[in-house]
Amino acid sequence: RAKRVGAMSAVQVVNPNADLVRHADATMMNINAARGLYDVLKSNLGPKGTLKMLVGGAGDLKLTKDGNTLLHEMMIQHPTAALIARIATAQDDVAGDGTTSNVLIIGDLMKQCERYLADGLHPRLLCEGIQAAKARVLEFLEKCKVDVPVTDRDFLIKVARSSLRTKLHEQLADLVTEIVVDAVLCIKKEGQELDLHMVEIMAMQHRHAAETRLVKGMVLDHGGRHPDMKKELRQCYILTCNATLEYEKSEVNSSFMYSNAEQREKMLAAERKWVDDRVKLILDLKAKVCANGEDFVVINQKGIDPLALDALQKAGVLALRRAKRRNMERLTLACGGTAVNSFDDMTPDVLGYAELVYEQQLGDDAFTFIEGPRHPQSCTILLKGPHKHIIDQMKDAIRDGLRAVRNAVEDAKMVHGAGAFEVQAHMDLVEFKKTITGRAKLGVQAYADALLVIPRTLAENAGYDANDTIIKIQEAAAAGKTVGVDLSTGEPANPEDLGVWDNWRVKRQMLDSSAVICEQLLLVDEIIRAGKQIKKAAPGADTAYAG
16 A cells, blocks of 8 residues: 555645646656647748738637737647747747747757657756756857947848848838838937837828838827817927816815806806916917917817817917827927926927928828927837738837847847858857767757757748758858858858848847746656646745635
């Protein structure tokens, strides 16, 4: 009986209802999960990758080849696959790209380890080799990084194109490449981090995708609130404010008592005078600055009542009320001036300026364009497309393109793309393996072979023979050349000549996180479905368990 209890899992002694996977079965379960995600995303990698169609429960469709979007939108039930998906999407949050590559390296590394585990090698020895290989490849990455001219617009266009062509078809990617670069350069300030929130992405389901453009100014998704207000104004002074132009109820419960109609009329007149005085202050400022026929625009985050709107319209002022909070900071950066919280003591210094403000009606929706500011530090990418699918695809791609250019500007260093770095790193790890003693060198070999999944998959997705392409590239790299895969010919080519670059921070994060997650999965010897419900811990707190 003692032997029988000893043969049982300790967990099942404590909890007879526990579901349990042990030892080799647990490892194989993790390997199969990693390979499953690998097989799903493999065909998406690179400019020649294919699209996936995601179908929601209500029948809605989404077409994408972006790994981050796929992993977010897919319903993943396998616990190990869900863990890998969370690690890979964290890569996108931290570095802005590299989700698909991360999943591929994890899947191929687990597949390489499977061979050695089947021969009886202990996972701990493999993990020691993977740790050593990761440290070595991160050192090698520092040697391979290339200092780049971040003020050179032509170079940044190559960086944006490298990213966008992996998300969109070639013609559309080339169309938005310059838009993305100009948007980042517009918001760039010396000595400060780039804040991509200052680039608004506005979508109009209208006309053709080729009409997508950059507006060095703002596009607001609402128009004037008076039917007779001007629809087009030139040489405009812009007042950005966060102060009400309607009578508001007090924040505490209060009442005004009157005993006859005369007192009521006086009370209403006092309320009206309070708003009219504020409108008069605005019109006085307009009279002071618009002496030579300039126009005047008021954009208010709070409300403007109908009588105030009427008074402003008669004075030739365009007034927009209840502007979104996210636009208020962008407005002052785009047009200049200062957002005011009170209409008292206003001076011309608080006003912004734009050459052209006009309203465009699209069905029931109105859009207000503010173009031609003097020194814009915020801008809007205006997406156009005939249907929702192409707009969503462009929106995801532009976000990745913006982050790729931002990474290049902030890091001031890049890595050769098209699989060139992976081939060089593989050669370096093969040499490094000779310095490792014992069976840990098998872990180094596994990590080295896993890196080749990137150039191999790029060649496969372009329709070339993967083994033939890898052999050609390795032969060229052994001769001392820096070469990657030319997807138009399948032959080795210099990535600099192709204009293909990878972000240094994306590559560093990918190499680090893929090795860490593989080590953790290989060291799992039991998968137990008997845990208590895991509560979400507060930020910075230890994970807590609820009974």
